[in-house]
């Protein structure tokens with residue numbers, strides 16, 4: 001239940017015609033704001049990092065859905081998007097898959113930003129939609145030697161394995177079964193969480209909670225890298241002892257842009273569209289709710305892991 005948006009073009013111009021199926025890339029960079037010349041980030045394809053998010057022709061806001069002038073996926077009226085934000089949906093990609101292209105593109109970006117090599121282990125902490133999509137992107141787009149996913153619920157466990165995880169462990173086993181699988185040693189300090197000697201070379205934190213961010217740094221190998229894919233809470237008081245002691249690098253992984261992928265410059269959205277049939281993306285979407293059922297929809301999204309849902313969506317049609 002983010003603000004990923006699938007729709008049809010109402011007024012066709014700038015290369016799109018009315019009725020075409022499109023997905024919206026929400027980042028509101030210089031092009032969408034009518035700013036010329038673009039800032040250096042937009043000019044290099046990293047428009048999610050645009051520094052002009054409060055300037056230009058439209059109200060401040062980093063994304064569609066957070067800007068007073070554009071509307072969003074939860075609005076009843078017409079949503080306004082700049083042609084630079086639109087991606088055509090190929091016929092072979094059904095609506096159910098298209099609506100999940102946006103979060104999958106975030107996962108593609110994370111996997112290509114902190115990329116594990118063939119001799120490395122990628123640890124994905126969390127198996128909500130973000131964590132599962134990161135597992136899929138790692139398997140489809142990188143040469144990761146081994147992928148381990150931390151998943152709490154049965155459906156998450158099954159999907160993580162289907163999407164390419166080699167092993168799945170329960171969160172209560174991270175300082176036991178997981179560290180054993182990583183060949184790491186666990187020690188109990190006088191204060192705080194366990195100290196882990198060893199760990200995974202690349203860790204993807206896909207929850208965004210204080211505890212799991214701390215776990216991510218602890219379970220990372222010395223000199224390794226942690227990608228923060230989950231959105232961290234506004235107020236965090238983190239114990240970063242492991243980050244300091246193991247010289248772990250912490251990298252933000254936000255949204256999408258233009259990726260360098262096997263010698264090709266390609267948008268994260270295009271790569272997400274490309275891998276979506278292979279991973280049977282459509283099977284991860286549902287149930288659907290009408291906008292007027294928003295209470296049930298939010299309740300379903302809040303308990304999605306427990307109830308076996310991966311991506312709960314609104315359907316405005318009809």
Ligand SMILES: [Zn+2]
Pocket residue numbers: 029030031038039040041042043047049050051052
């Ligand atoms: Zn910009």
